[in-house]
Amino acid sequence: MGLGPEAIKVGAWDVEKSKGRKKKEGEAEGTGCWIKFRFIGSCISSSSNVDNSLSGTSTQYAESKSTNDSSRDQPVAPAVSSSTTSNEESIPSNPIIGEELKVASQLRKFTYNELKSATRSFRPESLLGEGGFGCVFKGWINENGTAPVRPGAGLTVAVKTLNHDGLQGHKEWLAEVNYLGDLLHPNLVKLIGYCIEDDQRLLVYEFMPRGSLENHLFRTGPLPLPWSTRMKIALGAANGLAFLHEEAEKPVIYRDFKTSNILLDADYNAKLSDFGLAKDGPEGDKTHVSTRVMGTYGYAAPEYVMTGHLTSKSDVYSFGVVLLEMLTGRRSMDKSRPNAEHNLVEWARPHLSERRRFYRLLDPRLEGRFSIKGAQKALQLAAHCLSRDPKARPLMSEVVEALKPLPNLKDMASSSSYFQAMQAERMGSYPNARNGIRMQTGLSLSRNGQPTRSLSIPNGPHASPYHHNHLHPSPKPSV
Template sequence: MGLGPETIDGNTMNVGTSKSKARKQILNDDEEGDGGESRCWIKFRLFGSCLSSRSKVDSSVSGSSSQYAESESTNDTSRCQPLAQAVSSSTNSNIESIPSTPKVDEELRIASQLRKFSYSELKLATRNFRPDNLLGEGGFGCVFKGWVNENGSTPVKAGTGLAVAVKTLNHNGLQGHKEWLAEVNYLGELINPHLVKLIGYCIEDNQRLLVYEFMPRGSLENHLFKRSLPLPWPIRMKVALSAAKGLAFLHEEAEKPVIYRDFKTSNILLDADYNAKLSDFGLAKDAPEGDKTHVSTRVMGTYGYAAPEYVMTGHLTAKSDVYSFGVVLLELLSGRRSMDKTRPNGEHNLVEWARPYLGERRRFYRLIDPRLEGRFSIKGSQRAVQLAARCLSREAKLRPQMSEIVEALEPLPNLKDLACSSSYFQAIYAARVNVNTNARSGVRLQPGSLKNAQPTRSPSIQNRSHASPYNQFQSFQSPNPKIS
């Protein structure tokens, strides 16, 4: 994100005497015992890529969307990539246009509760955007942890006051400015426990920054795909339920309904108790009003999550979000990414791989993350698979509303009928382990060899090279999960 050297150099700041003293105190306190040379080089590497990251650029090309998608990195879900769209001259007039120059005063609707920060204040709050404070990198810039006064904009010593996440914005491209405006305008007005709280903003010369509440457990993406311990089943269902409540609020409860348009695991953040909150409203759009059935717009989003009818036509509806929710629900169930080219042929696209199992009640277990080793509810997983199938219907009108999804998910986190307690599912799991082991060793099983699989206990850590993290504990417990 266009953070140049002048951004990092504290000597360029021009602030009053009191703020200079505050800056000195904050930076000195933060650097004591730091051992600067011992900082992790990985963070510096990420920070370097952050400096050069690009803003999203709309893409309108001829040809199929699948051809475009093949050229994208399918494993990078932290960025929201534009989806290609075959656009005819007849549809161009309906597509949103980018203004030649930003008209900030006319476009910015500032909610009264938002705080206005100066650039120097946020620079101090994040310790000059130090790599040590880097939380992550998104499609529009880097996010840094900072600390500000509980009731104001003054930066304070690390570990005191209010912890915040400060998102910077790329400077190259007006589209980034548009998305910054959308974020302020939507999150400034939309208040809900399942949306990340926007605390304030900074608009100063060409600087555009946003200040959010700090979410201590990070993104769902990290927990599902980048942690050694698998996310427990009750937590997965809790996350699905609270994320669904966020979308239901946007679609059915907000004063002016909103289509989120970018629902994916990297945009679902978790608080200390694993409650999910939606973040990044840069692509959000007002839902159609009156007798309008859809919004015509550029096809933007992340490949693998976008609804097929939206990719083909550019017609955006609330049911587009429902499809994306179905993809995320599948990711929660399976532990697989929506797009993953490291998997065998035929399994790159999660939805296409899963479709044969979605409609067959007796084969649903093939969709469940094997790392759970049977620690999932049989009834709950069956209901969740059926719900995912409805959300992923190719016919948009057959998909449920988000309020229906919330109702269906409500009981799932608390179901206790674990598959590992069933001899039938123990046998299935044992057979599945044998198939995977033989596949890796090149052994080919004869037809019907799985029919006589007997219930067995999972191998112990000592006898198994790929032991489950669950077996490291007699009773696995996530940190302070409050299932409600």
């Protein structure tokens, strides 16, 4: 397993405790890996944005020198009252690491100097990305130990640093260690080790060379992600959630399932990253976990947003959103589209049951290179996962079974006379449609306000910082 050019968690932040902590751009704060050097533009510019944030998501690290993410969106206030916040979500005034950190035996304990050397002193050439949690750097370590090695030798890793500001970041750091230190699965990203020295906290993951699903769906160049690869990724991600819900020793609710948290290895195998918001699922006769609403707007299940009641079916809803993104090529929230199309689920829901007109929902960049039967089944599955009634949603193990045959179906729509007729009708109605399709791939949301962290915006400050068109091109689609 391995973390990809895009997989690191941004911490959740307490608004009241972090107000007034803004620093001037370029000002150094503290020492070690939290120093904001002037040459790390994104890390500097975001330090003031993070101060007012509430909830976290993940930043995916990519092998790129560019880390400036200009896409920001209007923040969304939490939709539940403070009464829904559970005691276990409260932030400790003086966190005691020794009492909270449960270190798995297989994790390596690094010194700060070892990680400093492994990342070449956290120099800008090693910077992979940045988020509210801190900066992420590429490094190289000994295959079986903690000693740094020269670049290109040994094991390639991603080193995530913890920003000083905010105790919620500490809580997410602990969650990441405690969950990923114990949970081992081919579809979960692997945590290699950690570093604790005084107030310095870092995490070390193995490197995932193809970055996040988000980049391949929305950010990479002229070639779209092929149909079979999309279904392969969906199946791998579903396997990861099924393991958390139904196979882990104790059930785990992931709580932040989205395209930027799905990382891809060299063969496009999907692995879930960023467990800072994960929670233990209900056990015994309990039906849900009551907790503060945290996650990403557009992916969070409506009943969770309204009540703060968290169940595994909340993750199933989020999976439905991501599956819909993979099928349509649209973001879960996109303010650049007409008002009726801002919210992907609400736009798509009325059309999910139209068997004859389902083509209209599918990513036009695929240009017919998708399975007719597979697309129909995938859209039906997405509709099932997005049911307004949580009890009507499937188990993730059922989702896995439904997805298994889809990557290998060969009935391509491009050979269908019906699809060809629809394409001709579409092109006749919208003569500039083809050019419009090309232009949509580079759209980004405008910066309309300061970020918050209770329910973050998909394209906002907690989106993956690895949005670079020159990253890793998607594989060439087969006809």
